[in-house]
Amino acid sequence: MSDEVEPGFVRVRLDLSYDGKDFSGWAKQREGQRTVQGELEAAIRTVTRSKETYELTVAGRTDSGVHARGQVAHVDLPAEVWAEHEDKLLRRLSGRLSHDVRVWRVAEAPAGFNARFSAIWRRYAYRVVDHPAGVDPLLRGHVLWHDWPVDVDAMNAASRALLGEHDFAAYCKKREGATTIRTLQQLSWERDASGVVTATVRADAFCHNMVRSLVGALLFVGDGHRGVDWPGQVLAAGVRDSAVHVVRPHGLTLEEVGYPADSELAARNLAARNKRTLPGAGCC
Numbered sequence: 001m002s003d004e005v006e007p008g009f010v011r012v013r014l015d016l017s018y019d020g021k022d023f024s025g026w027a028k029q030r031e032g033q034r035t036v037q038g039e040l041e042a043a044i045r046t047v048t049r050s051k052e053t054y055e056l057t058v059a060g061r062t063d064s065g066v067h068a069r070g071q072v073a074h075v076d077l078p079a080e081v082w083a084e085h086e087d088k089l090l091r092r093l094s095g096r097l098s099h100d101v102r103v104w105r106v107a108e109a110p111a112g113f114n115a116r117f118s119a120i121w122r123r124y125a126y127r128v129v130d131h132p133a134g135v136d137p138l139l140r141g142h143v144l145w146h147d148w149p150v151d152v153d154a155m156n157a158a159s160r161a162l163l164g165e166h167d168f169a170a171y172c173k174k175r176e177g178a179t180t181i182r183t184l185q186q187l188s189w190e191r192d193a194s195g196v197v198t199a200t201v202r203a204d205a206f207c208h209n210m211v212r213s214l215v216g217a218l219l220f221v222g223d224g225h226r227g228v229d230w231p232g233q234v235l236a237a238g239v240r241d242s243a244v245h246v247v248r249p250h251g252l253t254l255e256e257v258g259y260p261a262d263s264e265l266a267a268r269n270l271a272a273r274n275k276r277t278l279p280g281a282g283c284c
Contacts, residue, residue: 003114003269010082013109014056014073016040018101021141021250025064026071036062036101040073047092048081059115059257060122060206065249067142070123070256074115082108112266113259117273121185121258123202126215126251130223131195143196144251150222152189152197158221159187161232162214170234170241171214172207180207181276187214189222205272209246216245 005011024033028041037056045053059072085092090106097103112118127143128150129135135145162184169180186202199218201211217234220226220243234241260268 003112003117003266005076008079009076010079011074011076011109011113012082013105013107013113013115014040014075014103015105016071016073016101016103017069018067018071019141020062020065020067022100023064025066026058026061036068039097039101040103041075043093043096044075044077044089047089047096048077048085050081057115059119060254062252062254063209063249066252066254067250068254071254072115072119072257072259074109074113110262110265112262112269114265114269115257117269118259118265119205119257119272120260120268121202121204122206122254123186123200123256123258124206124211125253125255126199126201126211126247127253128197128199128215128219128251129195130197136194139196141250142253144248146219146223148223148225150197150219151224152191152222154228155189155199155218155222158218158228158231159189161229162187162235166235167238168207168210168235169238171210171217171244173209174240175208178207179275182207182210189218211252212246212249213244215251216247219247220245 018036022034023036026036028035028038037058041053041056044050054075054077056073056075062068062071090103093103093106128146129143130146130149135143165181165183167181172180174180183204185204186200188200189197190200191197199215201214214231217231221228221230234244259265
């Protein structure tokens with residue numbers, strides 16, 4: 001499947017961040033809810049004085065209430081529009097956008113770049129506090145309060161069984177025609193000096209609700225409600241388990257998206273479109 005930029009257009013990469021609290025996720029919705037994509041596309045149309053809305057493609061479509069510090073998107077603009085607004089687009093967007101979304105960088109993308117399909121990993125952080133008094137009021141919009149003390153070492157031990165390439169159907173909300181096979185590259189927990197426990201979760205891609213489901217399962221291990229082997233057993237079963245709690249979205253932040261060298265972008269773009277199967281899996 002080709003991803004060539006149409007003649008007369010320029011592909012532009014945008015690096016951005018947003019507080020997800022008042023957004024109904026990234027993707028535009030028919031019902032007209034406020035979304036990050038909708039706000040950005042409207043702002044680009046306005047500041048470039050365009051009659052047409054140019055659609056954005058994003059590295060990771062975050063859900064309602066989820067934040068992003070290192071989100072990446074691209075948009076294909078007519079060459080004449082880009083030539084006219086290239087030097088002024090960043091400043092004009094900052095004046096047009098609401099304060100809960102910021103574009104930090106706007107640049108012409110290298111050949112073969114696709115914000116979604118060229119990415120080789122996405123890194124999320126989920127932040128939790130287990131202090132009996134609750135969450136610092138200044139952090140409450142970005143940190144979950146878990147009202148049981150958690151054992152970080154136990155959660156790290158349970159996380160190791162989930163690393164690697166697996167079918168994460170047990171931790172994903174199924175979408176018709178979409179694979180749930182993912183390669184989980186990192187899943188680790190650390191408590192900082194202030195008591196905030198952060199899960200770092202990195203994978204080549206994520207399926208719907210995957211991070212929040214993994215965090216929910218591992219918190220049950222951390223607080224002693226389940227054994228260290230339980231998250232791995234749920235994964236092996238391959239079906240949704242009603243005991244896996246999908247934690248609230250506000251503790252989750254997309255921190256960073258990784259891309260290969262420019263010379264490898266096009267190849268990655270094509271490879272990422274192939275529907276994956278696990279070794280030894282049948283065709284039917």
